[in-house]
Structure formats: structure tokens, C-alpha cells
Amino acid sequence: MKHYFTLLSHEIRMLLVSPSTYIAATAFLAFMGFMFTGILENYSKQAQEVSPAHQFFLFFWLPVFFMVPLLTMKCLAEERRLGTLETLLTTPVTTTEVVLGKYSAAYLLYLALWLSTGGFFYVLKHFSGDMRFVDPGPLVGGYVFIAVSGLLFIAIGVFASSLSRNQAVAGILGFTMLFALIIGNGFLADASWLDREALRPFKAAVTTMQITSHRDDFVRGVVDTRHLLFYLSGTVLALIFSILGVEAKLLHS
Amino acid sequence: MSEPPSAIEVSRLFKTYGGVAAVSDISFNVARGEIIGFLGPNGAGKSTTMRILTGYVPATSGSVKICGVPVATHADEIKRFIGYMPENNPLPEDMRVSEYMYFRGRLKEVPRRKLGPRIDEVLEICDLKRVRHKIIGQLSKGFRQRVGIAEAILAEPPVIIMDEPTIGLDPHQILIVRDLIAGLRGRMTVIISSHILPEIEMTCDRVLIINQGRVVAQGTPADLRREILGHSSYKLEVRGDLTALPGILTALQPTLRVTHQDEPDAAGFVALTLRADCDDELGEALLRALLARDYRVRALGRVHPTLEDVFLAATRRSWDSIAPRVPTAAERKPTIEPPASPG
Numbered sequence: 001m002k003h004y005f006t007l008l009s010h011e012i013r014m015l016l017v018s019p020s021t022y023i024a025a026t027a028f029l030a031f032m033g034f035m036f037t038g039i040l041e042n043y044s045k046q047a048q049e050v051s052p053a054h055q056f057f058l059f060f061w062l063p064v065f066f067m068v069p070l071l072t073m074k075c076l077a078e079e080r081r082l083g084t085l086e087t088l089l090t091t092p093v094t095t096t097e098v099v100l101g102k103y104s105a106a107y108l109l110y111l112a113l114w115l116s117t118g119g120f121f122y123v124l125k126h127f128s129g130d131m132r133f134v135d136p137g138p139l140v141g142g143y144v145f146i147a148v149s150g151l152l153f154i155a156i157g158v159f160a161s162s163l164s165r166n167q168a169v170a171g172i173l174g175f176t177m178l179f180a181l182i183i184g185n186g187f188l189a190d191a192s193w194l195d196r197e198a199l200r201p202f203k204a205a206v207t208t209m210q211i212t213s214h215r216d217d218f219v220r221g222v223v224d225t226r227h228l229l230f231y232l233s234g235t236v237l238a239l240i241f242s243i244l245g246v247e248a249k250l251l252h253s
Numbered sequence: 254m255s256e257p258p259s260a261i262e263v264s265r266l267f268k269t270y271g272g273v274a275a276v277s278d279i280s281f282n283v284a285r286g287e288i289i290g291f292l293g294p295n296g297a298g299k300s301t302t303m304r305i306l307t308g309y310v311p312a313t314s315g316s317v318k319i320c321g322v323p324v325a326t327h328a329d330e331i332k333r334f335i336g337y338m339p340e341n342n343p344l345p346e347d348m349r350v351s352e353y354m355y356f357r358g359r360l361k362e363v364p365r366r367k368l369g370p371r372i373d374e375v376l377e378i379c380d381l382k383r384v385r386h387k388i389i390g391q392l393s394k395g396f397r398q399r400v401g402i403a404e405a406i407l408a409e410p411p412v413i414i415m416d417e418p419t420i421g422l423d424p425h426q427i428l429i430v431r432d433l434i435a436g437l438r439g440r441m442t443v444i445i446s447s448h449i450l451p452e453i454e455m456t457c458d459r460v461l462i463i464n465q466g467r468v469v470a471q472g473t474p475a476d477l478r479r480e481i482l483g484h485s486s487y488k489l490e491v492r493g494d495l496t497a498l499p500g501i502l503t504a505l506q507p508t509l510r511v512t513h514q515d516e517p518d519a520a521g522f523v524a525l526t527l528r529a530d531c532d533d534e535l536g537e538a539l540l541r542a543l544l545a546r547d548y549r550v551r552a553l554g555r556v557h558p559t560l561e562d563v564f565l566a567a568t569r570r571s572w573d574s575i576a577p578r579v580p581t582a583a584e585r586k587p588t589i590e591p592p593a594s595p596g
Contacts, residue, residue, distance in 0.1 A: 006359045018347065083343030087404075090307045090337045091360040092329060250310060252270070 003093045007101030015109055028067060028113050035059060036120045043133075051135035053121065057142035057219050061182045064153055068178060071110055072157025073171035075102040076246060080165045089250070099158065099242050107154045114146045138219045145218030149211065152231045153178060155238035162245035182211050258321030260285045260412055260442035261306065266315035268301055275301045276312075277466040285411070286439040290457035291446035292564055298466040299446040300340050303414050306444070307337045319412055333362065336405035340416040342398055346390030350381060350400055353389060354407060361408035371407065378436075379403040380429060395426040402433065406441070413437065415445045419452055431456050450561045462567045470567040477563045479532045486512075486556040487527040487536065493548035495523060501542050502527065506535055522551050
């Protein structure tokens with residue numbers, strides 16, 4: 001792990017000097033701001049049951065679907081296409097360090113983008129002057145959920161990037177996997193054929209993996225260790241597969 | 254062991270990709286401080302061999318040792334011994350030269366304190382000081398190539414492996430690179446591959462010709478000439494009775510004969526090409542014999558075959574059949590293992 005911080009600081013520096021980071025951040029904030037304004041419009045029309053923060057995190061998957069693949073599709077696929085992966089791996093650096101360095105940089109950027117949406121709530125509080133709108137419970141819970149689930153989402157994106165040398169393929173692959181995990185899983189949980197006796201354990205697994213229900217728990221302020229464990233183990237698994245993906249490609253390069 | 258292990262030991266190396274052999278049965282040794290050149294047509298297995306040496310790609314079978322350390326089991330350790338510049342010299346497009354050098358130096362575990370002066374030194378050696386703050390993506394091919402070379406020698410590794418370092422350079426830059434590599438002689442072991450044969454001939458102590466994944470010849474350029482071609486040629490411009498000439502030639506050396514004859518020019522001189530199937534120097538004896546017979550000689554010179562001829566002959570021969578390996582200069586000298594010859 002000696003080179004992890006060298007690689008991480010290199011990746012972060014590269015992100016900070018790259019114009020695409022700022023373009024992505026601006027677009028992300030514009031989109032989220034649009035959504036936030038929409039939520040506030042509803043409040044101005046009629047009273048709602050839940051706080052704006054609660055509604056805001058309801059649509060977490062929308063930015064996840066396009067931001068995560070965009071942030072991660074480049075990291076390993078581009079290095080492999082340019083051949084810089086070869087120069088990187090012929091220095092005393094392990095594949096694990098490379099993958100972790102890239103993963104951490106992408107995760108930190110993801111986190112930074114989400115945290116910048118905190119500004120919306122500040123603006124809301126400042127201009128409404130009403131603390132009822134800024135309910136700290138769902139707000140903190142929502143951001144904790146974003147931070148914890150982001151671990152897994154970014155790891156899945158990195159894994160997709162490790163499978164291809166083409167950024168577009170990696171991006172679409174990442175999108176598909178995230179879609180299957182977040183939306184596909186929901187469909188599966190509702191499927192009636194899973195109600196059979198023999199498939200009960202499978203059904204139980206699918207129900208536990210409901211990411212939208214995790215979100216509801218977090219936003220309600222319930223931090224369940226089972227959820228944490230699910231995201232952490234999923235992250236570790238996806239990262240191990242990414243490392244194997246990079247190394248398997250070397251065997252056949 | 255009293256003497257230090259050689260820098261690179263490769264024995265019986267095989268590499269197959271999905272049933273197709275890229276490298277089959279390559280063995281060679283490189284002494285410390287030696288500069289060795291890999292020659293071979295495209296797809297001969299040069300790059301694959303180099304990648305195996307760096308530990309980037311595992312071999313199918315066989316053993317590679319860098320400075321006495323086996324690559325297969327100690328890949329992490331040998332990466333500290335190697336400076337590697339891959340084919341096509343991939344570089345990150347959006348970094349500045351000095352930033353890139355700093356990043357690579359940190360990865361190669363150059364102490365932070367030494368890194369700054371060392372970067373200055375390397376940039377000076379490679380004549381990159383002018384562009385140190387430029388973005389790599391905006392540099393010309395020659396500069397990029399030199400950035401790759403500077404990066405390879407940055408950590409002062411004992412072994413440097415460069416895949417086609419002079420590709421795409423202009424003659425002036427090739428000269429710089431050649432001097433650069435020659436400057437490493439004795440301090441670092443260098444393996445380079447190239448298509449530019451005079452390049453190899455001028456810089457390398459020893460040449461390895463690889464074709465279809467096999468070593469078809471190895472030795473110094475001079476050895477290879479003698480052993481692969483096995484004949485010598487002379488150019489002669491002479492005036493006199495040409496009918497008696499073959500007799501004089503065979504008297505000197507039984508295999509010496511005229512292979513080509515031009516028409517006489519205005520002064521009556523005829524340009525001839527002679528060839529003998531041995532490598533002895535015949536020039537002086539030939540001159541004496543001709544002058545003794547009252548021939549008028551305007552020019553006599555030995556034709557030095559280029560490495561190109563050797564290369565073509567060696568690769569052609571290996572395509573015809575797998576030729577027996579030519580004993581190298583190193584092998585003819587007594588090595589660590591006693592020679593198998595009787596007595």
C-alpha cells in the first residue's frame with residue numbers, strides 16, 4: 001500500500017486539472033438544482049407530508065445512473081487503451097494499489113458532487129427562514145445513505161471499466177449493472193413467481209437487496225448494520241473482481 | 254557464487270497465445286553493463302520477450318532471472334531493477350513533463366529528497382529542459398520519445414529495456430538517443446529492439462536476431478557477419494588481360510572467383526566483384542599477385558556486409574528450416590559451465 005497515496009494524489013490532481021470534471025460538476029448541480037426547485041414548487045402549491053430533504057433523496061437513483069458511469073468509465077478502460085497501464089504496472093506498483101487509487105479518487109469526486117448539493121438546503125434555510133423545511137434528520141440520513149451506497153455504486157463502475165478497453169462499452173456496462181441492481185431488483189421483488197416455496201431463500205435475498213428500501217430506512221434515520229454490511233461486502237467483492245479483471249486481461253494481452 | 258549473477262538470464266522461454274507460439278525456446282544471457290540489441294521482423298516475438306522480462310506478462314514456461322532474481326516468483330522485486338519503455342511509448346496526454354517525471358519517480362521509489370535533482374539531471378541528459386513545463390500531449394514525437402527514455406532511466410535501474418526507442422525520430426534525434434544509450438554502457442544493462450539496423454550495429458555490443466519466436470543468431474555484429482554469411486567479397490577495378498584472371502584468383506584461394514563483371518569504361522578499366530567462401534583477408538595478396546602480372550589496378554576494396562545482409566540471411570535461413578544455433582562469442586569462451594568438448 002506504499003504507493004496508494006501517490007496514486008490517489010495523482011488521480012485527484014488529474015481530476016482537478018481536467019475541464020471535464022468542472023463541466024460534469026456544473027451539469028450535475030444544474031440538474032439537481034432543477035429537481036430541487038421542482039420539489040419546492042410542490043411545497044408552494046400545497047402542504048406535503050414529508051420534508052423537502054426526504055423528497056430530494058427519493059430520486060437519488062436518477063443522478064446515480066448517469067453520474068457513476070461517467071465518473072468511472074474512464075478510469076481503467078482509458079489507461080488500457082492508451083497503454084499507460086503497461087507503464088504503470090511495470091513499476092513497483094501492485095494492481096490492487098492501482099485499482100484502489102482510481103476507485104478512491106472517483107469516490108471522493110462523487111462524494112464532493114453530492115455534498116455540494118448541501119448548498120441547496122442552505123439557500124432554502126436562508127431565504128425561507130423556517131427551520132421546518134430543513135429537517136436535519138432526513139438530511140443527515142440521506143447524505144449518509146449517499147456516502148454508503150456510493151461505495152458500492154462506484155465500485156461497480158470501476159468493475160465495468162476493468163472489463164473493457166472501450167470507454168463507451170464500460171459506461172453502458174456500468175449503467176446496466178446499476179440499473180439491474182436498483183430498478184431490476186425492485187421488479188424482481190414484486191414478481192409473483194418468486195413466491196413459490198422453493199424460491200423463498202432467493203426471494204429473501206432479493207428483498208434484503210432492495211436499495212430503495214435501504215434509502216427509506218436511512219432517510220428515516222435508521223442506520224441498520226445489515227445495510228452497511230451489504231454495501232461494504234458488495235464493494236469489496238466488486239473491487240476484487242476489478243483487480244481480477246485487470247489481471248485476467250494481462251494474461252491474454 | 255563468487256562472481257555476481259549476470260544481469261539477465263533467460264532459459265528455455267516459451268509463450269503461447271491461444272495455441273499460437275509467440276516465443277518458443279528462447280535462451281540467452283546478458284552480462285552486466287552490456288548493451289544488447291533485439292532484431293527481428295514484425296511479429297517475431299521481440300515485444301513479447303521484453304514484456305516477459307519486465308514481469309508484465311507471464312511466460313508459459315521457462316525461466317527468466319533479472320540480476321539473479323526469478324521474475325515469475327518475485328515480480329514485485331524485479332520491477333525495482335527495471336526501467337521499461339514499451340512499444341509506441343504510451344504517455345499520459347494531459348500532464349506536464351516535470352509532473353510526469355515526479356509522479357513516476359515517486360512510483361519507482363526514488364527518495365523524495367533525491368528526486369528533484371535527479372529529474373533535473375535526467376531532463377538535462379535527454380535535452381528536455383526546454384519543454385519541462387509543457388503538456389506531454391502537445392509535444393512532438395521526438396520529444397515524447399525522449400520523455401519515455403528519460404522516464405526509463407529515471408530511477409537508475411540496473412537493467413533498461415526499451416522497445417524500439419528510436420522509432421519515428423529524425424536523424425539528429427537518433428544521434429542524441431544513440432549517444433544517450435552509449436553513455437549508459439558499463440553502468441546499466443540495456444536491451445533495445447529496433448528495425449534500424451545501423452542503429453543497432455553502432456550502439457550494441459551484441460545482437461540477438463529473433464524470428465518466429467526463436468533466436469536464429471546471436472553474437473557481436475562482426476561475429477554474425479562471419480558466421481551467417483561465411484564469405485567475403487571484394488570490389489576490384491583493373492585493366493589488363495581478363496582471361497588469365499580466374500587462374501590467378503584460384504591460385505590465391507581455391508574458392509575465390511569473379512561473380513560480377515562490368516563493361517570496360519573509357520579508360521579500359523573493368524569493375525569486378527570477387528567472392529571467396531572464407532573470411533580471411535585476401536586484399537594484400539591479391540594486389541601483389543595482380544601487380545606481379547602487370548595488371549593495372551585502380552581500386553581494390555573489401556566489401557563490408559551490413560547487418561542488414563546478416564539479418565536477411567539469418568531470417569531467410571530460419572524460414573527455410575530451423576537452423577542449428579550459431580555459437581556465440583560468449584559461448585566460445587570458457588563460461589561458468591565447463592565446455593562439453595573432449596580433452
